[in-house]
Amino acid sequence: MSVPVLTTGKLAMPALGLGTWPLRGRDCEAAVESALGLGYRHIDTAEMYGNEEAVGAAIAASGIARGEIFLTTKIWYDKPDGASFRAAFAASLERLRQPHVDLLLVHWPSPALNLPSVLTALAHLHAEGLARAVGVSNFPGALLRQALALDIAPIACLQVEQHAMLGQQALLDITQPAGIVMTSYTPLGKGEVLEHPVLTGIAARHGATPAQVALAWLLSKKLVAAVPKAASAARQAENLAAAKLRLSEADLAAIAALPKNRRFVNPAFAPAWDSPDA
Template sequence: MTIPLLETALTRMPALGFGTWPMRGAECQAAVESALGLGYRHVDTAEMYGNEEAVGAALAGSGLPREEIYLTTKVWNDKPKGAEIRRAAEASLERLRQPYVDLLLIHWPSPQLDLPDALHALARLREEGLARAVGVANFPPGLLRQAVEAEIAPIACLQVEHHVYLDQSRLLDYCHRQDILLTSYTPVAKGEVLRDETILEIARKHGATPGQVALAWLLGMRGVAAIPKAASPERQRENLEAVRLNLDEADRLALAALPKDRRMVNPAIAPDWES
């Protein structure tokens, strides 16, 4: 199975990755080992997930050359200053047992975030090779623009909730203009796509599953990656097969007509999404 690569001036990311939230411990390690064995080469974790040790153990046991794996981790939002971000990144690398990550993200913005100071920390981590690329997650359009226009750290990627029920065209348009990749989390909308008659009909037409249809919709977009979580090898394999599914124009029109205002992840720490 060949997973397409998304390539910009700043990074080269496999379009289909493996999400690890909320798995921990032995379950997480086994799932990552299984995913790597099936052919996944893009693994997403975060400080807040509490599973970086498990991900690191799976990577160490895989026998794969480090350069074959695209590894993303994220610094939690309780670290608004550059020095705190630096310490958190170093601690993540220690837990992951890695000399570097391919992508380091600020996980969520907070009202206390000192954006210039944080960006300087990201820039230094990149310059020193501890992070091959840097970016942000859960930034609304205005804050993403501030991060880019500060011209302190080159933003390679934005990670946000994105699926067939949530319109992210404002962010996508800006990312396209800036050559920034967009990574979609919650790509099957917490399982909601499995019960949608429009999606079920498209799945039947192609001999596919609803989850594969939802993933194929994302993977058919320019500059978009998806990171579904799957604990079982069977579901991991199913998600991987979405790479082969080609939706036609009628399918895309039907999916475009679905409501696009259903946000599944909106915690108390979330920013104003319209800002």
């Protein structure tokens, strides 16, 4: 299965990857091994997931050349300055058994975030080749604009919750003109999106599944990737097949017309989102 590669001046990322939260231990290792065997070449993990060791073990066992795999990890929000961020990333590399990652992200903005300090750490890690590309996750529009205006680190990606019920157009209005890839996590809306009659109707017309429709809608957008979590080979294969599904303009319009203010991931430490669609 061939997955499109999103290519900018800062990275080349397969548009469809495997999310690994909340898989752990042998379950995570087996899921990553399965996904790589099916043809996935983009794996998303994080320090906080507690599964970097399993991801690293699966990559090592796969026999696939490291240069063919796009590996993302993220550093948790309790590392709000450059020194703690850098130390945490060194530990991540050790757990992953990797000399570098392809994308390193700030997982969440902390209320104590020293943005210039963390961006400087990202810039240095990028310059040293330890992180081939760098970016941020869960940044609202105002903070993303601030990070871009500082122009310290070459921000290549913004990872946020995005799905058919949370379109994130306000953020796309920032990322797309800047040539920044948006990676969608929770792209199936915790499964709720899959039960919507608009998506089930489109799926029936295409002989596809609602999950494939939801993912194809995201992948139809400029510079948008998605990292759905799937533990079983069957679900992984189902999601992977979304890369070849082409929705009609009427399909895309029908999904775009759905309300776009349903947020599933909004922990107590989340930043103040700029608007219902931010």
